[in-house]
Amino acid sequence: MTAAVSQSKTDNIEFQGRKAQRADSRERRRAILEATLRIVVRDGIRGVRHRAIAKEANVPLAATTYYFKDINELVCDAFNLHAQDSIKHTEELEESGFAALEKLKGANLADPQIFDLLVNALTNAIMTHIRSQVESRDRRVIEHTFKTEALRNPVLAKTACIPQASTTGSIVSFFKLLGSKEPEADAHIVHGVILYMEYQLLLGQEMMAIEMAHKSIRRMISQLLALSVKK
Template identity: 35%
Template structure:
């Protein structure tokens, strides 16, 4: 496998950043901007607890600690408030994306410098190191930032019903997909785009398990599953042969 071009992390979320366009009244002073942001943060907190149906002017004003008139001053109607709240969510998520893929690319930089792509053992190490970081990152999200994950799901579900959010939701998902694809291009997998979709599906599905089963969710199982998928994508011989043996013993290959 030949070494691939390094993609700067800033390429990951560029389109997403361009899609973030607030529609509410702009704040001209720092104090006013702080108040506007508190309103949007309060709306996101309510979305995580109650879904979009819980976002109403009075509960949002109460949660933000501002006069009720402030919500109607900054936002023309509740739809504009909801839309701008998810714009804020996407803006913060974009910053997280840059950091997440920056760390992954740093791990890949080290692996490429050490020539690890050129041996089965080296690719196995890469799979393990990436699995460690990804599992650790999402494990921390599940432990300490469950409201963020819930808000993400509310946002994506609402985008299926609300055309004004659809474009932003698409760019949000595309930013995740592009980042993983660029990482896998550097690692020389057989079909980086499809491989990226597979890896994201695995992580997303196990993230749902983490929310649903909480106390019974096993971070170690999560990490081992990630390592196995990454090993298969990187054509680590031991993982491929293990799958073949399982198919053979089950009679699938007969």
């Protein structure tokens, strides 16, 4: 199920630039996009220029204009590439959540001990995901840079919604299996809190130490699960 979900989401991503047919051409095109992402991390969107990209990717200047008619198209496709890769990362969170539920399949979640086991398992799975996200600092810088740019660019805004919807959709599926009466609302709460925790930890805020993040996630999961198993 996971692979099918991810595949359908990535299919929604529409690359703007000239398509590459040959393998070497595809490699050069990807090198240009990856160079663009590195520049975004280092210098922000304003640093994205054809000459800077060509130098970073070690390709002729003409290559950047061959595949992309302008900087806007290049920036959009760089974000598309980032979004495509990000969707694949949502599988880990989805799989860990379903694995925790599978271990307790058929168990009485109203039993305090069973309930506590599930809360701990889900809390640990989410915290593992958050740590992984925070450790991938460059990817988070890219993500937040493009989210800001998407507020001014409707093409980017469309793509920005795809990986977010993929993650939320995975969480919705989990809550549906759990029997939640409001799986969509529960999923938005969980995803929103995860994104907030990630951002605060990236900023290095003392108020959001990893211990506080763990405590907050556990409290959220405990309360949402209590609503789901309540008869």
